[in-house]
Amino acid sequence: MSDVVIRxxxxxDAEALGALGRQTFIDTFVTGFGIPxxxxxxxxxxxxxxxxxxxxxxxxxxxxxxxxAERDGxxxxxxxxxxxxxxxxxxxxxxxxxxxxxxxxxxxxxxLGTKLLALSLxxxxxxxxGPLWIGVWSGNLKAQKLYAMxxxxxxxxxxxxxxxxxxxxxxxxxx
Ligand SMILES: CC(C)(COP(=O)(O)OP(=O)(O)OC[C@H]1O[C@@H](n2cnc3c(N)ncnc32)[C@H](O)[C@@H]1OP(=O)(O)O)[C@@H](O)C(=O)NCCC(=O)NCCS
Numbered sequence: 001m002s003d004v005v006i007r008x009x010x011x012x013d014a015e016a017l018g019a020l021g022r023q024t025f026i027d028t029f030v031t032g033f034g035i036p037x038x039x040x041x042x043x044x045x046x047x048x049x050x051x052x053x054x055x056x057x058x059x060x061x062x063x064x065x066x067x068x069a070e071r072d073g074x075x076x077x078x079x080x081x082x083x084x085x086x087x088x089x090x091x092x093x094x095x096x097x098x099x100x101x102x103x104x105x106x107x108x109x110x111x112l113g114t115k116l117l118a119l120s121l122x123x124x125x126x127x128x129x130g131p132l133w134i135g136v137w138s139g140n141l142k143a144q145k146l147y148a149m150x151x152x153x154x155x156x157x158x159x160x161x162x163x164x165x166x167x168x169x170x171x172x173x174x175x
Pocket of ligand 1: 024103108110111114
């Protein structure tokens with residue numbers, strides 16, 4: 001994808017970034033994996049995670065980093081890393097976590113995820129004083145395979161809230 005630009009997002013990207021996150025979540029977990037989220041839980045989660053306001057606020061989080069991939073003015077993918085939030089006994093907020101790695105359905109399988117992951121991991125290694133952490137849905141074998149290829153191993157499990165619904169997630173660690 002030679003005409004793709006990878007850059008840091010600005011506040012002006014909040015709306016498009018949130019829309020990409022919302023659509024990719026729906027395509028992946030609702031349409032793709034068929035997780036039967038109750039409608040209200042899904043709506044509350046999507047708004048809290050991906051509304052323009054929520055996205056704008058997340059972009060200002062101290063200690064976090066973002067990357068977007070853009071082609072012809074349209075966002076295709078993004079990644080977000082920052083202080084660890086995963087509930088593992090060996091984890092601390094001084095460790096780095098990959099919070100999201102989302103490639104639009106139409107742009108998957110072209111290497112963008114790998115490219116954004118590499119950038120994220122470089123940043124995370126420079127901004128951690130311990131291991132690196134990723135939370136991933138237990139049924140998301142494609143993402144798990146990608147993370148395993150980059151040295152991540154399963155270190156635990158937890159429940160990720162989607163409204164009042166709980167997804168079974170794996171905690172992955174590198175280092
Ligand atoms: C998982 C995801 C980040 C991978 O990014 P991508 O740009 O599609 O993947 P890449 O083209 O960089 O390929 C990376 C690896 O993924 C795997 N992969 C790619 N397309 C695949 C497919 N259609 N089926 C299965 N595995 C596939 C391959 O192992 C590939 O490695 P390879 O280069 O040795 O073939 C992306 O598909 C995505 O955003 N999915 C939806 C959201 C999601 O699941 N995010 C992760 C949540 S933790």
